[in-house]
Amino acid sequence: MGDFDITEKIIGEAIYVHRNLGPGLLESTYQNCLYHRLKSIGLKVEKEKPLPVFFDGVFLECGYRLDLVVDDSVVLELKSIKKLKDIHKAQMITYLKLSGYRIGLLINFNVLRLVDGLIRLKN
Template identity: 75%
Template sequence: MEINSLTQKIIGESIYVHKELGPGLLESAYQKCLFHRLNSIGLSIEIEKPLPVYFDGIFLDCGYRLDLVVEKTVVIEIKSIKKLKEIHLAQMLTYLKLGKYPLGLLINFNEKRLVNGLKRVIL
């Protein structure tokens, strides 16, 4: 599937989840609901995917977990915070580099309008 089409589907399902639940829940609730919605439209999704750090020629489990990975291409980082900050963008860029993923979506569900909490990040 073409990456722009894929991200449009993810964003559309994220908006649906946000409209149904509204802001104010835990990140885990949005994660499970978005996983369900993406799975229901036939997308391949990995939840809480481990992300090791490659260092000195070996892979080390440092406790990093990707919220969702869709079609082995798009990393989704879910937040439920007041505002996205630069550190969240830096975190996403690190995830993309470590996992060699081309694109990530930062989604902050704690917004009145979800579009204000969406950031598309390209490596």
């Protein structure tokens, strides 16, 4: 399955979660529900995957965690905030660079229509 196919499935399931729960809940609620939905359709999903930082030739555990990683190829950064800002995009790009993954989805569930809170990024 290609990256585009995977991201389309992820987006479809994120829309399903958003339609059923609505905006305004905690990020962890959306994370757990989306994790459940993605697993239920047969995707490999890792939750809170550690992201060490490679610095001065050494991997250092700095406490970073990727919200969800799907099929060893797509990083999901989930938010439940008023509005996505440029710093959130920059954070996702940094996560992609540090992790080596190529595709990232930044998803803000605190919107009326999920498509208004969705950004797809590539490394």
